[in-house]
Amino acid sequence: MNSAASNEDVLKRVRGILARQPFSALLKTEATQASADGRCEFRISIDGNLMQHLGTVHGGVLGYAADTALTFAAGIAYGIPVITSEFKINFLRPVVGELLIARGQVVYKGRSQAVTRCDLFGVKDGTEKLCATAQGTIVVLPEPGSRPAS
Amino acid sequence: MNSAASNEDVLKRVRGILARQPFSALLKTEATQASADGRCEFRISIDGNLMQHLGTVHGGVLGYAADTALTFAAGIAYGIPVITSEFKINFLRPVVGELLIARGQVVYKGRSQAVTRCDLFGVKDGTEKLCATAQGTIVVLPEPGSRPAS
Amino acid sequence: MNSAASNEDVLKRVRGILARQPFSALLKTEATQASADGRCEFRISIDGNLMQHLGTVHGGVLGYAADTALTFAAGIAYGIPVITSEFKINFLRPVVGELLIARGQVVYKGRSQAVTRCDLFGVKDGTEKLCATAQGTIVVLPEPGSRPAS
Amino acid sequence: MNSAASNEDVLKRVRGILARQPFSALLKTEATQASADGRCEFRISIDGNLMQHLGTVHGGVLGYAADTALTFAAGIAYGIPVITSEFKINFLRPVVGELLIARGQVVYKGRSQAVTRCDLFGVKDGTEKLCATAQGTIVVLPEPGSRPAS
Numbered sequence: 275m276n277s278a279a280s281n282e283d284v285l286k287r288v289r290g291i292l293a294r295q296p297f298s299a300l301l302k303t304e305a306t307q308a309s310a311d312g313r314c315e316f317r318i319s320i321d322g323n324l325m326q327h328l329g330t331v332h333g334g335v336l337g338y339a340a341d342t343a344l345t346f347a348a349g350i351a352y353g354i355p356v357i358t359s360e361f362k363i364n365f366l367r368p369v370v371g372e373l374l375i376a377r378g379q380v381v382y383k384g385r386s387q388a389v390t391r392c393d394l395f396g397v398k399d400g401t402e403k404l405c406a407t408a409q410g411t412i413v414v415l416p417e418p419g420s421r422p423a424s
Numbered sequence: 425m426n427s428a429a430s431n432e433d434v435l436k437r438v439r440g441i442l443a444r445q446p447f448s449a450l451l452k453t454e455a456t457q458a459s460a461d462g463r464c465e466f467r468i469s470i471d472g473n474l475m476q477h478l479g480t481v482h483g484g485v486l487g488y489a490a491d492t493a494l495t496f497a498a499g500i501a502y503g504i505p506v507i508t509s510e511f512k513i514n515f516l517r518p519v520v521g522e523l524l525i526a527r528g529q530v531v532y533k534g535r536s537q538a539v540t541r542c543d544l545f546g547v548k549d550g551t552e553k554l555c556a557t558a559q560g561t562i563v564v565l566p567e568p569g570s571r572p573a574s
Numbered sequence: 575m576n577s578a579a580s581n582e583d584v585l586k587r588v589r590g591i592l593a594r595q596p597f598s599a600l601l602k603t604e605a606t607q608a609s610a611d612g613r614c615e616f617r618i619s620i621d622g623n624l625m626q627h628l629g630t631v632h633g634g635v636l637g638y639a640a641d642t643a644l645t646f647a648a649g650i651a652y653g654i655p656v657i658t659s660e661f662k663i664n665f666l667r668p669v670v671g672e673l674l675i676a677r678g679q680v681v682y683k684g685r686s687q688a689v690t691r692c693d694l695f696g697v698k699d700g701t702e703k704l705c706a707t708a709q710g711t712i713v714v715l716p717e718p719g720s721r722p723a724s
Numbered sequence: 725m726n727s728a729a730s731n732e733d734v735l736k737r738v739r740g741i742l743a744r745q746p747f748s749a750l751l752k753t754e755a756t757q758a759s760a761d762g763r764c765e766f767r768i769s770i771d772g773n774l775m776q777h778l779g780t781v782h783g784g785v786l787g788y789a790a791d792t793a794l795t796f797a798a799g800i801a802y803g804i805p806v807i808t809s810e811f812k813i814n815f816l817r818p819v820v821g822e823l824l825i826a827r828g829q830v831v832y833k834g835r836s837q838a839v840t841r842c843d844l845f846g847v848k849d850g851t852e853k854l855c856a857t858a859q860g861t862i863v864v865l866p867e868p869g870s871r872p873a874s
Contacts, residue, residue, distance in 0.1 A: 297475060324446070327441050332448070333491045337488055338482070341482075360861055362662040364689045366681075381707055387809065404682060409709050413837075512812040514859065516832040537713075554831075594777035595776045597784060600774075627741050632747035633795070633808055637784060637787030641782075658815055660812065
């Protein structure tokens, strides 16, 4: 998945990784967009299992979706394995409706680490509303026997 | 759940709220400690459903556990409804083993918002290892018709 | 400074507040843009006083500039006193050159708190480079005897 | 400055680096404690220059002090050059009084990066009050021709 990879190839690879994540399968996360510049989109259908006690989507689901988009944004931009060092998320509005969308992008891509951003939208009756926003640091994971990509 | 509440009462109330959170039920989160000063502990048995593709616990599970401990720490310290404004989590080590423990505490409790902290431990063969640490801002949620508690 | 305020009025007010901040005077911070939707820009001429020991601008100067842009972004969007609850900053590149620019904007403006973002640029030989990026939470400061603006 | 370094040696080295930071000299920051396990303390006398317009210490000064303690905590724990990747700071109370104290410590020290924490105290009439708390990620800076310390 180098910079010449088509968006279709990138999306296929993202879906392949996602499919091997049992926790993403549990939440039925779908990868709906991905490009080699780091832009990516994930969608989660909101069902009763994802709620907290007040009838809105649990903050932990938003944290998961942010973690996913932040990490994949860097992963597809580097095209090699990465690991999330940290992230920060601001919750703006409760998420209600039928769908949660997480959109990730790369803000900065350095030699060994990237900073990525993710906006989370709740979709109710077809209308998107920004409900959380996150910023994270993603580190290139040295493959065994190799040095970080330069 | 005022400051005179016994730890047993506080824990009971935490468990009651947790039981009404479908997402916490999905992850089989257990509240194992809680006290009116804001200290709390949650445990999640690690099973295959919580994994990412590399065979360690998904970062989203850690984000969920941090969100839970950060929020409840403030919730039990105030004894009234709260909402999480934001948090930041650093991932230190991959979580492997049989159990994930999240321990929350209050760092600062102001009139209308608290800062709380959470350490996350993976337990493998009975040995705890710090695997992530989080810091968040929790806001007192005004009840309808009322003003924030002072 | 309500929403009908002209950008000129907003900038004038920002400059007035900045002029009453001795620490901003010490760093010779200039407000160069401001609008009622929360966009703002600050410039700091890089001189020897702002350096750390490796010959680049001290991270504390970037932290100050981020804090300033994050806070004013919300302040001018609300048009009433605000206070910074927290922020997070990622350092991307060392800052070298002749000028530091901080650009703030509002990501979300709620009833009682806003989330704002700030990009920091170093300018060397006239060329801007993104060197840090920050995200923060700014809270409306109740004026004595009043309630938060709705 | 290896792990066998005496606290006196460590403090001496911290003071040496601080002395070569013009921005730290501008703020008259003093290193008052340091040990090879990463604990460190810095003190800044509060004078008029450090204020914002409301008569309390400017948030940027707190950001600077946090950055300093977070970075040195890791620097002295590793004993080799480090660089700050990011930090997050929560402001708890306005700082008034005669002195600002920043206390840093290492939460986790990995092969190539550490997570550190810093508490900031305002001292008024001799009484310390926690006024801000920060958490950051500090990365080992590879020396030319060398690999990160293991």
